[in-house]
Amino acid sequence: MKLFGTMNINDIGNFEIGNCDAVDLANEYGTPLYVMDEELVRNNCKLFNGNFLMEGIDTEVIYASKAFLNVAICKIIKEEGLSLDVVSGGELYTALKANFPPSKIYMHGNNKTEDELIFAIKSGVGRIIVDNRQELELLEILCEELDKNIDVLLRVNPGIEAHTHKYIQTSKNDSKFGESIFSEDIQFIINKFQMSNRVNLKGFHCHIGSQIFEENSFYSSALVMIEFMKEIENKCNFITKELNLGGGFGVRYSEEDDQMDIKRCLNTLLRLIKDGIENMNMSIPKLMIEPGRSIVANAGTTLYKIGGTKQTYGGKQYMFVDGGMTDNPRTALYDAKYEAVVANKMNFEYEEIYTVAGKCCESGDIIIKDIELPKVERNDVLAVLSTGAYNYSMSSNYNRILKPAVVFVKDGESRLAVKRETYEDLIRNDILL
Numbered sequence: 001m002k003l004f005g006t007m008n009i010n011d012i013g014n015f016e017i018g019n020c021d022a023v024d025l026a027n028e029y030g031t032p033l034y035v036m037d038e039e040l041v042r043n044n045c046k047l048f049n050g051n052f053l054m055e056g057i058d059t060e061v062i063y064a065s066k067a068f069l070n071v072a073i074c075k076i077i078k079e080e081g082l083s084l085d086v087v088s089g090g091e092l093y094t095a096l097k098a099n100f101p102p103s104k105i106y107m108h109g110n111n112k113t114e115d116e117l118i119f120a121i122k123s124g125v126g127r128i129i130v131d132n133r134q135e136l137e138l139l140e141i142l143c144e145e146l147d148k149n150i151d152v153l154l155r156v157n158p159g160i161e162a163h164t165h166k167y168i169q170t171s172k173n174d175s176k177f178g179e180s181i182f183s184e185d186i187q188f189i190i191n192k193f194q195m196s197n198r199v200n201l202k203g204f205h206c207h208i209g210s211q212i213f214e215e216n217s218f219y220s221s222a223l224v225m226i227e228f229m230k231e232i233e234n235k236c237n238f239i240t241k242e243l244n245l246g247g248g249f250g251v252r253y254s255e256e257d258d259q260m261d262i263k264r265c266l267n268t269l270l271r272l273i274k275d276g277i278e279n280m281n282m283s284i285p286k287l288m289i290e291p292g293r294s295i296v297a298n299a300g301t302t303l304y305k306i307g308g309t310k311q312t313y314g315g316k317q318y319m320f321v322d323g324g325m326t327d328n329p330r331t332a333l334y335d336a337k338y339e340a341v342v343a344n345k346m347n348f349e350y351e352e353i354y355t356v357a358g359k360c361c362e363s364g365d366i367i368i369k370d371i372e373l374p375k376v377e378r379n380d381v382l383a384v385l386s387t388g389a390y391n392y393s394m395s396s397n398y399n400r401i402l403k404p405a406v407v408f409v410k411d412g413e414s415r416l417a418v419k420r421e422t423y424e425d426l427i428r429n430d431i432l433l
């Protein structure tokens, strides 16, 4: 089993993160609890920021905040010098509340509402990523009404079939995201941008999917984009000044996954782009990438208290935890695989096979299928690893279960970043009779 970042086993045989005993964290803050290893988040930011660099190329790393967003993480991302990708009014609002500089915010979405577009324009976001022709038309009207100009990228779809779960592929030809580079409309759309006095097209954005390990998919997408840029330069006389290649870098969740060599991948990507563009006699645009998962996934751990176990007549042994698909829907959605440890029994022998199930009224409420662990008892603490991405951000109140608290740990100190929900929070918007 691979431990990430600052994870360790302490002198009394307990699991620790950021030099904080996980059992103490569970007792102090309650469970379920999302624990974020601040040092690992910062190191991941540095890994991307420090390696997406090449002399003579202007580059920018943008954190895709959908993976995990709250005020605390915005502050860390800002301090580490990354920009921020938001995809809704709510994400934008959170970033602004954290005093994230609006000029470093990229606003995405395949169906931004009028209100969201107005919010983005008025807030002065750095770029809006225009998804399609209708959105361009709407944006022009809104900018005219608000008497504002806006810099944008057009989301295009290079048609790369990335090898990942079909629910998280985003760039197939029938994807709901962006306009296909093969579409007959594409030149017409670019001409429309060129005629606009309000909406200033800086370049293109593409994103081929998430949890991709196949480095060649990233390279192919970049090369297809370069050819597309050349074609557009020839046919529309449009010079691409910015190219955003999206995120999607794969993360190791379990032994089934590889560990991507981010440094090598980024260096190869930049070199390929530089050579490709120079060979075509074009000038190199500013290059951006948008990692989300790879910044936060391994830095997150979810702590649960174990409620008990059950041996079924059919032969399965369940371990019940005090959370479930409400704090981690990824197993139910994508058949995601996780590893876990019993935080208060790190040096115990592994002798049982458990299926870790949550407390929801749903048979699919499973977090881990068949994991080998020490024999557990009620009130032991289970730590599920690599839950930093798309867990907190996709959590729900199904069965009116309260969303867990989030704490950040670093150098033996823990600090609350998001409070645990209360029953009062649950009925806050209910109209009381």
Ligand SMILES: Cc1ncc(COP(=O)(O)O)c(C=O)c1O
Binding pocket: 064, 067, 085, 108, 170, 207, 209, 210, 211, 246, 247, 248, 249, 290, 291, 292, 293, 294
């Ligand atoms: C446009 C865009 N950018 C960036 C990301 C981040 O992807 P990941 O978390 O896989 O790095 C996503 C999510 O897939 C996305 O849709």
Ligand SMILES: N[C@@H](CCCC[NH3+])C(=O)O
Binding pocket: 066, 168, 210, 211, 330, 334, 389, 390, 394
């Ligand atoms: N939410 C997905 C990934 C979607 C990425 C955003 N486009 C996951 O947990 O893996």
